[in-house]
Amino acid sequence: MFTLGILTISDKGSQGERADESSIVIREVLGAYDVQVVKYGIVPDEAELISAKIVEWADKESIDLILTTGGTGLSPRDVTPEATLAVLDRSAPGFVEAMRAESLKKTAKAMLSRAVAGIRGGSLIINLPGSPRAVRECLEVILPVLPHAIEVLRGEVGECGER
Numbered sequence: 001m002f003t004l005g006i007l008t009i010s011d012k013g014s015q016g017e018r019a020d021e022s023s024i025v026i027r028e029v030l031g032a033y034d035v036q037v038v039k040y041g042i043v044p045d046e047a048e049l050i051s052a053k054i055v056e057w058a059d060k061e062s063i064d065l066i067l068t069t070g071g072t073g074l075s076p077r078d079v080t081p082e083a084t085l086a087v088l089d090r091s092a093p094g095f096v097e098a099m100r101a102e103s104l105k106k107t108a109k110a111m112l113s114r115a116v117a118g119i120r121g122g123s124l125i126i127n128l129p130g131s132p133r134a135v136r137e138c139l140e141v142i143l144p145v146l147p148h149a150i151e152v153l154r155g156e157v158g159e160c161g162e163r
Helices: 021-030 047-060 080-085 094-104 108-112 132-154
Strands: 002-009 035-043 065-069 117-120 123-128
Touching (some): 035 047, 047 080, 094 117
Parallel strands (some): 002 035, 002 065, 065 123
Antiparallel strands (some): 117 123
């Protein structure tokens, strides 16, 4: 079992002007796994607010997995990758490389994603797109390795995957 924080980044969502469908998809997809959603939030596309929430959830709440959704494109307001990079201890690019590669099989627009992934303390942070469909597709790519990644971060398994 691992803990999960879902952070939606959306100007309109934070003002109640748009329903947060992406977080519903995250809960739905991860519902088949032994995951406990312990934190959920919506913040506007403001780097300081995004970074602060990630730091709070990683450092104070010790959440195993923090998934962000939204703010990863080319729009001037899309600052999620920069906000995430600012607070990471180490990067974990394989997650976004795999998501982007698989997404490119469905749409050339996947090239526009600037998502990042990495580690802060014992938390794995992964940026997901804002589109519910893209969130589902990206999660399906990384789901097989998430439990093992959390076990490695916790020190429960060695580098070779042996307990």
